[in-house]
Amino acid sequence: MTKAELQKFPQHQFGQAFTTLKCDCPPYLLWLEKRLKATGIQMHNRKVADLWELHSEYNVVVNCAGTGARQLLGDKELFPVRGQVLKVHAPWVKNFIRDGDGLTYIYPGIHSVTLGGTREKESWSLSPDAGTTKDIFDRCCSLEPSLQGAKEMEVKVGLRPSRQCVRLQREVLSQGGVKLLLVHNYGHGAGGFSVHWGTAKEAAHLVRECIAALQDSSARAKL
Structure with a gap:
């Protein structure tokens, strides 16, 4: 990142900027299903x-x-790694933002912006945690203060099936x-x-x- 770009993140001393792809999972899975059914499966x-x-x-x-x-x-x-994220309506957010260890991230999608997240090893709970929700939102707002104006918040929880x-x-x-x-x-x-x-x-x-x-x-x- 340039010095001017890095000034937006005063709590960080180093940053990288690059272009990449994001897979929006629900429509992608529907596309895969449609593709398989078309082959007669x-x-x-x-x-x-x-x-x-x-x-x-x-x-x-x-x-x-x-x-x-x-x-x-x-x-x-096999063990679960619990993940909790927020889905918010913030169409003005156009760029992905992710902190150093990847635990805090802001991922714009087609219909919403995903704010994350957590990595909770051996946790099987699928119930959203209010304290975690606040922590995620606060962390993401520290990277992108404009998220304070985000609307339509939804909480999602999933278990990542993990092994060595x-x-x-x-x-x-x-x-x-x-x-x-x-x-x-x-x-x-x-x-x-x-x-x-x-x-x-x-x-x-x-x-x-x-x-x-x-x-x-x-x-x-x-x-």
């Missing part, structure tokens, strides 16, 4: 308490259960001589929208390996 909503429920219906199961993998698979390495590393692997479950082929793809933490295309392609590659193994096993059985 069917989507069904149902609750699954045990992956073995799917054995009779599918040859290969891809597990993208996120935080649900802890209960579904007993994965104790993303679980992206094949697994074969066996029960009474019956096998269930799995491909795991979860534990992306806060970086899911940064790496999801790459991990999805790798998961698809692992699915193809599973299908090839099934075909090979079937061919041997016929001999």
Whole structure:
């Protein structure tokens, strides 16, 4: 940042300015769903308490259960990192602003401005906290004082499914001589929208390996 630009943030001694992209998640997910349905893929909503429920219906199961993998698979390495943000109406805010450790940020979107945030490891609470809301708003206003005039505040809470590393692997479950082929793809933490295309392609590659193994096993059985 230039000296003139940095003067807007007197509490900071150094800054960087750059152009980047922001993914507005809700419309992006709708676009992905529409794209998949256009290829003929069917989507069904149902609750699954045990992956073995799917054995009779599918040859290969891809597990993208996120935080649900802890209960579904007993994965104790998976933990939530709670995030709380505010959505405000402040159309005059055009630039992203983020402080040094990335905990305080202002992200303009299509319909609102996102103010954040928190990183609360091992917290499962989905209820907004009023004290946290005030703290986030105060921190963001210290970076952009004009936010004091923001309207239509909404609080959002989510759990980031985190692990020491993303679980992206094949697994074969066996029960009474019956096998269930799995491909795991979860534990992306806060970086899911940064790496999801790459991990999805790798998961698809692992699915193809599973299908090839099934075909090979079937061919041997016929001999």
